[in-house]
Amino acid sequence: MNFHAEEKWIDWVDQLSLNDFVVIDDFLSEEIYQHIRSFFLSKLEEDKFDRAGIGSSLNNTLDTTIRGDFTYWLDKSRDKQLADTFGIIEETKDVLNRFCFLSLSGYEFHLAYYPAGTFYKRHVDQFRERSNRMISMIIYLNEGWKKGDGGELKILKEDEEIMVDPIARRCVMFKSADVPHEVMKTHVGRYSLTGWLLYQPSGVGYLLG
Numbered sequence: 001m002n003f004h005a006e007e008k009w010i011d012w013v014d015q016l017s018l019n020d021f022v023v024i025d026d027f028l029s030e031e032i033y034q035h036i037r038s039f040f041l042s043k044l045e046e047d048k049f050d051r052a053g054i055g056s057s058l059n060n061t062l063d064t065t066i067r068g069d070f071t072y073w074l075d076k077s078r079d080k081q082l083a084d085t086f087g088i089i090e091e092t093k094d095v096l097n098r099f100c101f102l103s104l105s106g107y108e109f110h111l112a113y114y115p116a117g118t119f120y121k122r123h124v125d126q127f128r129e130r131s132n133r134m135i136s137m138i139i140y141l142n143e144g145w146k147k148g149d150g151g152e153l154k155i156l157k158e159d160e161e162i163m164v165d166p167i168a169r170r171c172v173m174f175k176s177a178d179v180p181h182e183v184m185k186t187h188v189g190r191y192s193l194t195g196w197l198l199y200q201p202s203g204v205g206y207l208l209g
């Protein structure tokens with residue numbers, strides 16, 4: 001465990017098992033945060049983001065009344081500047097396999113950019129035709145976020161609503177199939193790294209029906 005100590009991991013994993021979600025502040029070091037933030041800004045500058053759809057790659061539709069973000073899918077072999085980001089994702093996967101007896105074997109992550117005025121309506125992170133997303137993991141990259149900026153993550157748990165402010169270097173994880181959630185309308189550009197830990201590599205799950 002290179003990035004976080006075992007005692008910390010055990011505490012976070014316990015919260016995730018017990019509550020179905022966990023919020024972790026200062027998950028990224030300042031150094032990793034700066035790497036990913038400058039990578040993000042350069043890909044935005046190069047116009048490398050696509051409008052996000054709803055549904056799996058087999059059944060993808062665009063609907064800005066449901067979600068308004070733009071995404072850039074990461075690729076470990078291409079995006080070599082993000083080696084430390086992939087390192088912390090892999091540590092997370094390994095820890096969950098070890099302490100939660102999950103058999104996560106892959107992951108898929110994208111950068112997500114929500115322009116001012118956009119949101120993502122209530123949903124769960126699994127598709128009808130592909131159900132291999134086990135754990136959703138979001139890391140916020142919003143430098144200087146303050147109340148009134150919007151873009152909070154609302155987690156719905158039974159009759160409870162938990163609002164998570166999307167502050168820089170904070171990580172949220174939840175069980176993809178079990179936790180409905182939504183992104184409140186943001187009033188400023190909103191930046192995150194968002195992904196899923198999978199029990200089969202991406203693109204294979206749909207074969208399982």
Ligand code: OGA
Pocket residue numbers: 112120125138152153181182183192194
């Ligand atoms: C998603 C999502 C939440 C967030 O991309 O599926 O729900 O806080 N993101 O960005």
Ligand code: NI
Pocket residue numbers: 123124125181
């Ligand atoms: Ni979601």
